[in-house]
Amino acid sequence: MSEPPLVRVARFLDRTTAEGPGERTAIWVQGCTIRCAGCFNPHLFGVRGGVPTPPADLVARVLATGTPGLTLLGGEPFEQAAGLAAVATGVRRAGRSVMTFTGYEYDQLREQAASGRDDVAALLDATDLLVAGLFRQDLLDHDRPWVGSTNQRFIRLSDRIEDVPIDVAVTPDRLEVTVTASGAVSVNGWADIETLDALLSGLPARRGKPA
Numbered sequence: 001m002s003e004p005p006l007v008r009v010a011r012f013l014d015r016t017t018a019e020g021p022g023e024r025t026a027i028w029v030q031g032c033t034i035r036c037a038g039c040f041n042p043h044l045f046g047v048r049g050g051v052p053t054p055p056a057d058l059v060a061r062v063l064a065t066g067t068p069g070l071t072l073l074g075g076e077p078f079e080q081a082a083g084l085a086a087v088a089t090g091v092r093r094a095g096r097s098v099m100t101f102t103g104y105e106y107d108q109l110r111e112q113a114a115s116g117r118d119d120v121a122a123l124l125d126a127t128d129l130l131v132a133g134l135f136r137q138d139l140l141d142h143d144r145p146w147v148g149s150t151n152q153r154f155i156r157l158s159d160r161i162e163d164v165p166i167d168v169a170v171t172p173d174r175l176e177v178t179v180t181a182s183g184a185v186s187v188n189g190w191a192d193i194e195t196l197d198a199l200l201s202g203l204p205a206r207r208g209k210p211a
């Protein structure tokens with residue numbers, strides 16, 4: 001069997017509580033052809049950039065964190081479905097859960113899978129909780145955690161993540177700010193653009209919000 005392709009990794013965050021239920025590891029991938037207006041991560045549109053990484057290395061790195069789950073975001077994870085399916089499958093084999101964000105609709109992905117896209121089918125199979133749909137800046141979601149707009153849907157594909165507060169706003173949006181020893185500032189999670197701008201004014205920041 002051939003090796004799965006390298007994954008273009010834009011960012012790897014060992015631990016976060018802002019990208020899904022509980023404490024999770026998060027991987028942002030480089031490249032997205034969907035290009036929603038108002039996307040928080042336009043620097044992840046292009047396929048150039050990121051660090052090409054073997055899926056097996058990513059599995060080992062995720063498992064080494066000891067977190068109970070992995071979140072895949074981007075960029076567009078389903079545009080690197082083969083490599084990420086290998087990552088997600090390895091992580092799930094170790095008993096961890098996988099949450100995947102996508103700008104595609106679930107029905108679109110199912111159609112792709114049914115028409116022979118084995119990579120898409122494999123990533124769906126290795127995902128426990130899918131967050132599907134474009135980011136719509138005219139439909140900002142101020143209630144549900146993790147998502148940016150009200151059209152985006154949570155779809156449970158297994159019972160491995162059972163306690164997701166999908167319909168009630170009991171889990172507030174979170175914004176995480178990471179400052180390294182060298183003074184580099186990174187942000188992930190979700191907040192409206194005004195809040196972000198107020199928080200980050202004057203700071204060199206790298207944002208990390210998904211599909």
Ligand code: SF4
Pocket residue numbers: 032033034035036037039040041044074075076102103104134135210211
């Ligand atoms: S919101 Fe997601 S799907 Fe839309 S352009 Fe940004 S990364 Fe791509």
